Amino acid sequence: MEDQKKLDKVLRAKLKDFEMAPPPMLFDQIIKQVNPPVQKLVPVWYRRPQMQRIAASFTILAVAATVVLSELRESAAPATRSNLAQFDTLASDRRDNRLQDLELRAEQLASEQKQEIKDLVQPQAVTARLVSVEAQTAQPNNTRETIEEMNLRQLQPLKSRTAQMPLMAKAPAIVQESPQYAEGPSGVIPALIKSYGVLSNADLFAIAKEKFQDFKTKEHYVSFNLGSLEIGQTIQLSKPENLDEN
Amino acid sequence: MDQHYALVYKCLQNDRKAQSELYQLFAGKMFAVCMRYASDYDTASDILQDGFVKVFNALSKFGFDGSVEGWIRRIMVNTAIDYFRKASKLHVMTDIDEVEVADSGSDHFLSKMASEEIIAVIQKLPQGYRTVLNMYVLEDYSHKEISEMLGISEGTSKSQLARAKALLATQLKNSELGYGRSEKIR
Numbered sequence: 001m002e003d004q005k006k007l008d009k010v011l012r013a014k015l016k017d018f019e020m021a022p023p024p025m026l027f028d029q030i031i032k033q034v035n036p037p038v039q040k041l042v043p044v045w046y047r048r049p050q051m052q053r054i055a056a057s058f059t060i061l062a063v064a065a066t067v068v069l070s071e072l073r074e075s076a077a078p079a080t081r082s083n084l085a086q087f088d089t090l091a092s093d094r095r096d097n098r099l100q101d102l103e104l105r106a107e108q109l110a111s112e113q114k115q116e117i118k119d120l121v122q123p124q125a126v127t128a129r130l131v132s133v134e135a136q137t138a139q140p141n142n143t144r145e146t147i148e149e150m151n152l153r154q155l156q157p158l159k160s161r162t163a164q165m166p167l168m169a170k171a172p173a174i175v176q177e178s179p180q181y182a183e184g185p186s187g188v189i190p191a192l193i194k195s196y197g198v199l200s201n202a203d204l205f206a207i208a209k210e211k212f213q214d215f216k217t218k219e220h221y222v223s224f225n226l227g228s229l230e231i232g233q234t235i236q237l238s239k240p241e242n243l244d245e246n
Numbered sequence: 247m248d249q250h251y252a253l254v255y256k257c258l259q260n261d262r263k264a265q266s267e268l269y270q271l272f273a274g275k276m277f278a279v280c281m282r283y284a285s286d287y288d289t290a291s292d293i294l295q296d297g298f299v300k301v302f303n304a305l306s307k308f309g310f311d312g313s314v315e316g317w318i319r320r321i322m323v324n325t326a327i328d329y330f331r332k333a334s335k336l337h338v339m340t341d342i343d344e345v346e347v348a349d350s351g352s353d354h355f356l357s358k359m360a361s362e363e364i365i366a367v368i369q370k371l372p373q374g375y376r377t378v379l380n381m382y383v384l385e386d387y388s389h390k391e392i393s394e395m396l397g398i399s400e401g402t403s404k405s406q407l408a409r410a411k412a413l414l415a416t417q418l419k420n421s422e423l424g425y426g427r428s429e430k431i432r
Contacts, residue, residue, distance in 0.1 A: 011364070012383065
């Protein structure tokens with residue numbers, strides 16, 4: 001028993017902390033197993049040849065489908081265009097009809113008012129007279145001053161003026177000076193313009209130009225509000241240059 | 247606190263340098279352990295490699311409550327046991343009644359031998375003997391622990407140890423005689 005213990009003791013002394021040189025390069029193999037290198041992401045069709053064939057056939061199918069679809073769209077396009085053209089025609093017909101109705105109505109109104117004016121006003125007053133409110137209230141109807149007279153008397157100090165006139169209408173319109181710019185004593189000066197029988201905006205501008213001839217000075221700025229009184233539509237036009245050119 | 251805990255922390259952060267340092271620190275001792283359990287150099291290398299892979303992979307399970315060396319040594323021993331269990335090389339069947347008594351005076355021969363020579367003699371023992379001898383004498387496992395780890399009875403563990411020692415003594419004597427002869431010739 002003693003011999004056994006001695007043997008154990010000697011074995012421990014000789015081997016317990018004994019070291020031996022491990023095989024070279026073993027650590028590299030261990031580390032490869034512990035931290036395996038990250039594999040690059042390779043598409044499956046690169047790894048498997050049969051997948052390449054499948055991918056190629058998918059590509060061909062996709063290209064073919066694109067071509068067929070684009071051709072189908074092309075063939076469908078003329079029908080759509082013709083539909084649009086048809087729609088445009090219908091819309092323009094409706095618009096023309098509506099315009100005709102409006103013109104007829106305007107003519108009707110104009111003729112009625114013309115008759116009334118004939119009954120009420122002198123023939124020379126029918127041809128464009130702008131009369132101030134002040135003048136209307138202060139003076140009797142039959143002695144309304146003309147626009148030229150009004151300009152000379154009150155509107156010359158104004159630096160900006162606005163005329164509201166009918167758009168493509170033969171109905172009476174209001175020509176109005178902008179009150180905020182008025183430096184004169186009268187302020188707002190509306191005036192009733194009798195029917196001129198005008199047919200277009202160009203005609204209206206021509207009339208305005210004639211009527212506001214005296215405003216065409218360096219100090220004055222003239223703009224026009226053109227609108228049909230009957231339908232309550234107003235279009236702002238600020239074209240003093242056009243007026244100057246015309 | 248073990249002086250190697252900081253190194254283990256670094257290894258846990260996949261610090262390659264720390265992993266290398268840990269390996270360099272314990273590889274020599276652990277290779278000697280593997281050489282004692284294995285029958286040859288290549289098998290010992292395989293066990294060392296598998297053992298260190300387990301060590302690095304299981305570092306997160308280290309409890310930081312004992313010595314790092316002891317923990318690594320246990321892993322190496324378990325790896326060696328697993329290695330031979332898988333290879334079905336563990337043959338520990340002898341009963342305690344059949345144990346032969348080791349010759350006296352073997353410690354005398356042993357003390358004269360170099361560690362490498364002793365390991366070479368141990369490697370010549372049968373796998374079962376060698377395993378029990380290593381576990382009981384050098385790793386300080388009890389027979390109960392050995393029996394549980396190897397799946398044998400305590401009696402078998404004891405008999406294997408006695409046989410291992412007897413055989414070792416015989417082999418040591420033979421190597422001593424050879425050594426003596428070679429001395430005389432010289």
